[in-house]
Amino acid sequence: MAVVCELCPRECVIPEGEAGDCRVRVNIGGRLRASTYGRPSAMHIDPMEKKPLYHFHPGSSVFSIATAGCNLHCLNCQNWQLSQRGGEEMEQIYRADPPQLIELARENGCESIAYTYSDPIVFYEYVQDSSELARQAGLHNVFITAGYINKKPLRQLCQVLDASNTDLKAFDDRFYREVNGGTLKPVLDALVTFREQGVWLEVTNLVIPTLNDDLSMIRRMAKWIRDELGEDTPLHFSRFHPQYRMRNLPPTPGETLDRARKEAMDAGLRFVYVGNVLGHEGNSTYCPQDGTLLIGRVGFRITENNLTPDGRCPSCDRPIPGVWQ
């Protein structure tokens, strides 16, 4: 018997013995199996800034895991060795059921667990079970995703998530179809769902020269974020580096990122960052009211943190949105 997977907007019809488009959700005997449950292929300890989450427990360590598989197929994927493979193709598969995962995070002094690197949507059940246990153990759950998921499963998952950085790859459906193998609308819906469900949300946009660096599109995207998610939603413009199947384009020029940041701030967003550019002023957090440097960063490292313990600007006492402690 075939099955229809209802997890993501692809809604793959999967005949018996085969896998969905993500390569890891497999129909065995008429039952859909999450073949990478408890079998991560990547485990690292990262700083929270690497996710990037700049307004969520800054400077803390996060135990980061991923399994094989992804439900998008971005031509510029930076983790394609992990995301564009099924579990059986991986050189490295660890065994870490949810209780073992929590134990590993605690042993390594991490405050949070990040489900990241590939897209954790495809190991949904593993995220759900681990997050429930992590929350009971006092750990936070961080979901780093492209947001290509159906509303019902996402709403359920939001009950155990604390923060998400979600990619908004472009504000253009054609780009999603041609570069990522997806569509725009479900991603916008996912962003709104995170916001409605009270999950701390930051958005990342990777700026690729000639493909999604048009300033009018960036302006429309920033206005949509302001109107639908709120002007306090942090937006990260990230620098593209040529890789995987998109080696024909150069890295994003610094001026393009500067212009994008200015455009988004002019549209009314208060916290707009530049990523993948070491030492850029856009790595740091400033008070939107008086411009005071609140958190200084160089790359993923925090050089100074001037926020008050309750997350206010030390000069004007303005509360800065985020989850600070």
Place this chain on the structure above:
Amino acid sequence: MMKRDRYKRMNPGRRRFLTVLMGMLTFLPGLGVAARPHEPRRLSLHEADFYHPHDLKG
């Protein structure tokens, strides 16, 4: 006296008995391995949420 000489001077019945015993000790475990079914080991896989059965037509 070397081990080999001791074996040669042994009572023939006892020698045969020891030869058969050593042969059996090396041969029988091999039989056990060969008798195992040639199937891949099945690992338990977690059942996914959010799916429904679908009858493919045609």
